Amino acid sequence: MTRRAAVVLLSGGLDSTTILALAASKGFTCHALTFRYGQRHAHELEAALRVAQWADVASHKIISFDLGAIGGSSLTTDAPIPKDRAPETLGHDIPSTYVPARNTIFLSFALAYAEVIGTGDIFIGVNAVDFSGYPDCRPEYIAAFEKMAMLATRAGSEGQRLRIHTPLIDLSKAEIIRIGLELGVDYAMTTSCYDPDAENRACGRCDACALRLQGFSQAGIIDPALYQSA
């Protein structure tokens, strides 16, 4: 069997780590792509490096640019991170942690990398169930990106199929966690918090922590991540 190559967007968080394990389990040779985009903390990058090593990826590229220069998000500027919002209220508005066009930028680089390594398969861990309400996590957005991408590249114009795989898009966080555990993911490698302390312990109070903690709770499993209150 010839193994197909895939580009996997890897942030070092729970969703992208599960995606990487899933893509590998489906027989894809995985090429991970991580971004240092001006987020406040380096802890995401450290987690992505740990996860890529654990998954024994075929390659891992880290692309750096500063979205803080463009602004517009509490993740890349000094604006306060929203805290203590109830998980069940999330997804109904777009919070300040929204980074303008972030997934479009990430997928554009993935499209470039996919063309260079000669594949039309890209995996991204977007989720439209237990999510923060970001517009670029919705299925209609992903479908529109696929159509655009087919027209954007040499490969597409020569007839190569381009597929943005989003296997987590309809799953709850608890379901994602169960799938990852079945695939052998150790979620202690991953980080989700928007505002960890100096020792990289999660705050437990931002939207990302709230959704993660709710997911582990609903799955009936203890989150192995370190929290500040622990």
Next chain:
Amino acid sequence: MTRRAAVVLLSGGLDSTTILALAASKGFTCHALTFRYGQRHAHELEAALRVAQWADVASHKIISFDLGAIGGSSLTTDAPIPKDRAPETLGHDIPSTYVPARNTIFLSFALAYAEVIGTGDIFIGVNAVDFSGYPDCRPEYIAAFEKMAMLATRAGSEGQRLRIHTPLIDLSKAEIIRIGLELGVDYAMTTSCYDPDAENRACGRCDACALRLQGFSQAGIIDPALYQSA
């Protein structure tokens, strides 16, 4: 009259400089966006800085990232630049100077910047007449990007119109030059060459030089750029 803001992608070349002059002449307050993306030479960046100053733009952001790390193009790696191809033969294949997904990456950052400054107007100097055959210069690609972009952002999901303006897309290089000259553009500010020498003199032999020289010739005007053979 309230002036509308626009993001203008500015490389410092002939097309993007003309676009900037055009957008300003239509009453847009222009915010220029330039990329240091791993191209071989800094001369493009210097030209973009000159042009932005000349046009007195409202802001000029320069975003840096290394597409050379991804590879796949003679513009960002050590692969040879094609030379001495006849202008009339260009556009029928995709040459090695094609940078995978470049316009998609550029437009994605423009989309982010447009959302932050609160506009839905983006100008890009793509051209599908006297061009090198790049897939991401075609009208159908631009239309697909617009559709995707409307779904990608907070602004789009709140109903804001998003428009990728491509006023040069159907024009010959000679027509573009005539429009620019009417708007007061001094093309000595601009640079087009893919392979200039250490003194930033154009090679006169790459595709970009060939198309530029043919355009000036057809417009009956002397190109004020410095060439190595001059």
